Amino acid sequence: MPLLVVALSVVALLFLMTRLKLNGFIALLLVAVAVAVVQGIALEEIPEVLADGVGGQIGDTMLVVGLGAMVGRVMGDSGAAQRIAMRMADRFGDRWVQVAMVVTAMLIGVTMFYEVAFVIIVPVAFTLVRMTGKNLLWIGLPMSIALSTMHSFLPPHPGPTAVAAMFDASIGKTLFYGLFIAVPAGAFVALLWPRLAFVRKMNPSIPTGLVSDRSFTDEEMPGMGWALSVALFPVVLIAGASVAEMAAGEHAPGMAFVAFVGSAPIALLLTLVLAVWAFGPRIGRPLGEVAASCNDAAKAMAMILLVIGAGGAFKNVLVEGGIADYIKDLTDGWSISPILLAWLIAAILRIALGSATVAVTTAAGIAVPLVAGSGIHPELMVLAVSCGSIAFSHVNDPGFWMFKEYFNLSVLDAIKARTTYTTVLAVLGLGGVFALQAALDALGV
Incomplete structure (x- = not known):
């Protein structure tokens, strides 16, 4: 049974990493190979399946995470991250x-995207931890x-946007x-x-190399205007491109350039160039010092990227093994609320495959025929599928490994923290969809 294979592979991975203390990259690849053999993937095809999984995941992640880490380290080594963190601490206080x-x-x-925003904000979080002494x-x-x-x-995140097109739902209403x-x-x-008590017991340290250990004086730090401008520069580019596309359409004149500049890798590359100048030659720092900050960030990211890539290989083996098709066939005859069905299928696929994209598109494909004549708003079906796809993030989700590595957690602690919060979010989201459906029905919308 394919779902049993998934369960046993997760157990094996936990055993290798927690009891045998095996490196996450090696453990993921070993389990991925074992699952590929059990699922009947031809031996000569297994290396290609692994490579495609690693390549697809790293291709999506490396530029964003790598450039974001460099921007963060340049800001940290110049005191810009400390400037922002100090201003936040002054304005909100430790309590808030x-x-x-x-x-x-x-x-x-x-x-x-989660990964892009994460690498932009996390240097400030790290600096706040150092300043306040908080966990x-x-x-x-x-x-x-x-x-x-x-x-x-x-x-406009990819999963909900793709599903909105499948349900013929309004992007604007879905967002609203x-x-x-x-x-x-x-x-x-x-x-x-x-x-929560089980989270408060965890006290991880900041990963080495991702943030500067130096404490700057007020005179050494760049001004708040420059620090905030560099931090928000990629936000403006990426958000501006999304808003422009929704307002003018992707085929409007000039949108090709807007989309290019607003793509995450290009936006972060431009931000890195700006950061290198703003926190280098502009304030009298040699370019060699700034380049050293970029090199340190790259070294710190090497193992994180390897683990994320191996997570992609594991995910791809599960996809190529036909588990998504098995779940689709299994749920075809279920006669329950379309909202609940769409959520359940997305959640089951998320547990089995780790890929939110596969989960939402497959679940939507099954649920689309149920919307016609049901009286359910297509926008709510989009939200139901999207909420289901966040559930149960665990070891077959590359995002899980990014969370684990950045917060320097053990596998078990990462499961306790991330798997639980994603599951609760999914359940609360489902409840919210049902509440919205009832409210819209009551209003006659």
């Missing part, structure tokens, strides 16, 4: 620093939860309705989770 992180993450995360998860976890919610629930679910659910979980 979590609220500051949630608000910042939600505003940036509305239009930016890393006390400050970093609310940021991650808020970003996960925005990325998974709302267009989704905010009523994402903001309260995300804020509630973001502020609650760091306070």
Whole structure:
């Protein structure tokens, strides 16, 4: 049974990493090969399947994570990240620093991918941890939860946007309705989770090399205007491109250039160039020092990228093994609410495959015929599928490994923190969809 294979592979991975203390990159590849053999993938095809998985994941991630880490390290080594962190601490105080992180993450995360927004904000979170002496998860976890919610629930993020097209739903309405679910659910979980006893027991250290250990004087730090401008520059480019596309359409004159500049890799590359100048020659720092900051960031990212890539290989083996088709056949005859069915299928696929994209598109393909004549708003079906796809993030999800490595957690602690919060977000999202359906029906909309 394919789902049993998934369960046993997760157990094997946990055993290799927790009991045998095997490196995550090696453990993921070993389990991926074993699953490929069990699933009947031809031996001569297994290397290609692994390579495609690693290549697809690294291709999507390396430029964003690598450039983002360099921007963060340049800002950290110049004192710019400390300047922003100090201003946030002064304005909000230690008591409200979590609220500051949630608000910042939600505003940036509305239009930016989880990975992009994460690498932009996390240097500030690291600096706040050093300044305040707070637990890393006390400050970093609310940021991650808020970003996960925005990325998974709302267009213009890729999953909800693709599903909106399949259901012929309005992107604008989906975003409008989704905010009523994402903001309260995300804020509630973001502020609650760091306070739970099992999370408070975790006290991870900041990963070496991702942030400067130096404490700057006020005179040594760049001005707040420059620090904030560089931090927000990629946000403006990426968000501006998304807004322009929604307002003018992707085929409008000049949109090709806007889309190019607003793509995450190009936006971050331009930001890095700006950061190198603004926090280098502009303030009298030699370019060699700035280049050393970029090199240090690249070295620190090497193992993180290897683990994320191996997670992509594991995911691809599960996809190529036909588990998505098995689940689709299994759920074809279920006669339950279309909203609940779409959510369940997306959640099951997410557990089995780790890929939110595969989960939402497959679940939507099954649920699309059920919408006609059901009286359910297509925008709510989009939200139901999107909410289901965030559930149960675990070891077959490359995003899980990014979360684990950046927060320097053990596998078990990462499961306790991330798998639980993504599942609760998914359940709260489903409840929100049902509540919105009832409200719209009551209003006769």
